[in-house]
Amino acid sequence: MPELARLRTARAKLWEHPAAEARVIAALDRTLELWAAPDSEWRARLGEQQTLYSAAVLELGLVRAVEHWTAERMRELRARELPPDAHLPAVTALWLAGSIPPAMFQAMLLPLLAGSALLVKPPSSDPHSPELFAASIRAVDPGVADCIAITHEHEAFRNADALIAYGRDETLSALRGNFPDDRPFVGHGHKLSVAAVGRDAELEAAASAVALDAALWDGRGCLSPAWVWIEDRQRPRTERFCSALARALARLARELPRGTLSAAEQAWVRDSRARMAVRDGSRVWTSESGGRADTAWTIALEARTNFALPGMLRTLSVVPVPDAAGVLERCSALAPHLSCIGHCGWGTRTELLEEAVQKGMGSRLCPSGTMQLPSLDWKHDGHAALASLRLPTRSRQAELS
Amino acid sequence: MSRAELDRRVLEWIGEGAAAPADDERFDRLARDLFAYQYAHNPPYRRLCELAGRGPEQVSHWSEIPAASTGAFKEARLATFPPEREVRAFRTSGSTTRRRGVSSLDTLDLYEASALASFRAFVCPDLERTRFAVLAPDATAAPDSSLSHLFEVAVREFGNPRSRFFVGAQDWNPNALIRDLEQTREPVAIIGTAFAFVHLVDRVEQRGVALRLPAGSRVMETGGFKGRSRELTRDELHGAISRRLGIGPERIVNQYGMCELASQYYEPTLRTGAPTRSKQAPPWLRTRVVDPETLEALPAGVSGMLVHYDLANTGSVLAVQTSDRGRLGPEGLEVLGRLEGAEARGCSIAADALLAGADPGA
Structure with a gap:
């Protein structure tokens, strides 16, 4: 589990600083700006690497999707969903599916915003979007990007502290079955x-x-x-x-x-x-x-x-x-x-x-006309954007045990 | 032109046998006459033609005839006759959560004549009768299976009294067949579905035996696996059949057919004595390999979507667009697999599976 250990260390190092929240929000905000910029290098790179979408769809779809995901909204979301004593996973595993770049960006952004490190399995239909999003965060703040690892190894997933998974019902069932019951599992099946x-x-x-x-x-x-x-x-x-x-x-x-x-x-x-x-x-x-x-x-x-x-x-x-x-x-x-x-x-x-x-x-x-533009705080499939990752408190854990 | 006259002309051609020479002009004339009849008497199909902007007046060659997709057979009754004249309906295989395509027939004459002509040419080219072991349910157990019907008429036409169906409606136990095959001294033609052959060779392997069937024995397998057995490639399956049943690749024939077609493709292995991946059809069945984006024909050797034109489909639609991928070569048609998985690339879903039981308007 060297990758998990590395992520835990990087996350601890980032979040030991009192200004970590502001630093993470600033990095994510700046990263989104890079993607929405008129001549975004990152959008161009994604356009070169994937063939699913035209440049015009990539531009309009990405720019419009991320323009409301501002630093202010991120601060509000944290304040609303995460009380100061919230117990959060050190490492969240993220099993991605589908081929919609901003959906993958949002799925990666939220655990980072919650204060978790991220172990990401990209979808076979579009491995480029998560890799480029991670690379763009690194270009802005390598310390935040150190909290992301892209992997194709599934073995480490069961040792993460939380798991968010997208995909077919059978995939979700298999992932849930292999994941400890006492840790948050957030599944997003086909809808x-x-x-x-x-x-x-x-x-x-x-x-x-x-x-x-x-x-x-x-x-x-x-x-x-x-x-x-x-x-x-x-x-x-x-x-x-x-x-x-x-x-x-x-x-x-x-x-x-x-x-x-x-x-x-x-x-x-x-x-x-x-x-x-x-x-x-x-x-x-x-x-x-x-x-x-x-x-x-x-x-x-x-x-x-x-x-x-x-x-x-x-x-x-x-x-x-x-x-x-x-x-x-x-x-x-x-x-x-x-x-x-x-x-x-x-x-x-x-x-x-x-x-x-x-x-x-x-x-x-x-x-109508905004169906592809979910807000950052969308309770996707009924799951709170950040609060769904909260771990049980010690007293709650004692109750459960 | 009347349906009876069309049927007569097609049956006349079928009567010349599957090995009769191809005749482009005859095929074109008959196909366009049949298209005109189907356009006039098959309203759902006519709507499809109107969407394509092509009626009999716009079609100057059989290759321009609009095709109904196999999915269209799940949505509407594509027949040129009223329901009360239906004598048999063949359905695509499928689960309870998926709609099944239906091929409605008002006569079995053309289906049986066409199927038997090809079966004779490609499975029994060297014999009058033989013993069949059928790895599929009989037509009583599976009345809506076109394959079971084909096997039943084939056994009736070419089988001897010791021929037998070994598969029930739901399941089958290969042990009885294996015991039978271990003792037989008579050549046997084992015909059935690919997944049933997988069960058979697996069970033979479990018993630790390798059968050596008498000279003259042969195998005809068809269809995919559809989750009913472990999946094997064609070469793996034929290799396993050779090892476990003692029937060499030069005696194994793969058939390609579908319930929406009255005619089938076969590998000509038993005619040539050499294994091949190319399949051949009788002259009244033709296939275009097209680009699915443009529906334009692709050059020989280039793979694309298969569209079949079967003149024996007089009561439904002669042109059938498939989700199969293949290519044409000098030796015939090579079927390369399925054009499936469109749903898997996005996170949208295969609706008929998802929505089974959730349809207030159905």
Whole structure:
């Protein structure tokens, strides 16, 4: 366990100083500034190393995601969630999954902010983002970066003081099973999100906002809308929304071009389109390039109000739902798997959605157009951003034993 | 043109045998006539064609016919006839949490004629009848399995009275077959699913024996593993079969088929006497290897997504887009694997698995 021992030493050295909190926050804040800078060298390096996203998506997605993660917010978050006597893990292991760079940055940032050192297993789908984020922290403050180790060795994980894991349910189960019961384990399984378009929505604006949510990170993440539920009893309105959405996605295909899809992903889009097209009463809109359909984006207006065929990779299912009760019913049915609800056109009835989220139907409610921009203090899957890492106090440990 | 006339023309070609010469003009003419019929009589498929902007007027060559993906068979009934005329429905294999594709048939004549023609050419090219040991359930136990139906008609057509199905609907015990094979002095054709062969060779190995089946014996295996056994590569499986059953690679045939197609590809091992990875099809089945982004055909030797055109699919859709990866070469089609895993790269999820049981609108 030399890596763990090294991390414990580095963390002790950093946090023995009374000004450690300010130093860590300053380093993280400066690091995020580097990533959001107009000609960010770090963003450019990430763009060179990964092929999933276009430079435009990397720029807009990263800049907008981190711009609210300021030093002030970090101080507030610590003050709110970590009382002075909070007992925190010396080393947190972080098992990453997926391919959304700011999601990985946030996952790395929070344990560091809590005062923990970090042992990170990068995802196979994007090993570059965590490595570059760690390198960028080192460029700002090597003392803080000494508290991060990137590893592909899984053995050290069970000896960490806390474990945060992202991934498939089977992966989480296996990790949890191998991790001591008396230490914090925070699991983030696969989830999906929806856009709920209310009856008062202005269709062009709503379509632009939903299209942005779908286009950022190319619909690869848990915060990408898998379905659009549009409150509507008249199909013509939904058709007008779909037409507006098609225009918005076509515009974004130029302004925020999609990255490279694997052959399997291209085949998935082709298969999804065929599945959507043959369904009774459905209508499908697709991208075109040179007069022929390519796989850049797809919209299906579904006649059946069911859950089939959620979107990803800029493929969207639009499902008309007669009223708010229908939307809430769907939220309830999806509750164990629901992450974020993006909303527009709900007016004062937004409180219905707020209540739904409070009841556990998802863990985040936000205006459409901001689904990819979670706040630093988002209780992701119901877990407090920092407080979920708190270890039991000695008296509590005695109780447990 | 009527369906009966189309069926007659296809059956006429099938009657010439799987080894009949390829005829480009005949295939093109028949494919476009069949497409026009399916476009007119298969409404879900017509919607798909309309999305592609192609009807019979826009198609000047069979390769331009829009294909329905295998996933589309999970979403709609892709048939040119009303439900009351259905005589059999074949379903894709799958778990309870996933939708299954359905191939609806109003006649078994074309399926059986096509399947038997290829089976004869590639599994029984040198014999009239033999003893079959089938490593799959029979059609009674698995009425919606196209493979079980194929095996049943093959045994009926080419089997002798000692032929037997060794697998039940849910499970099977290889011991009875092993005891049988240990005592047989008669050539045997063992046909079945790849995962059943894994169970068989594993059990033979556990018993510490290596069988030496009589000359003339052969193996036909097909399909993947789908979590039903440990996974082996083709070479590993064929090597294990050779070692444990005493049937050399030159007597092992891999078949490639799917429930959405009436016709199948086979390795011509028993025709040529040489193991090969290339598969051959009867002349009424053709395949394009395409770029999944553009759907343009790829040059020979370049791998891409497989789209099959099966003229024996008169009652459904003749053009079927798969999630299989392969390439065409001078010897035939090489199937390289599946184009799967799209869901795994993001953290979005495979919906039909996730949402089973959570669908208020279904």
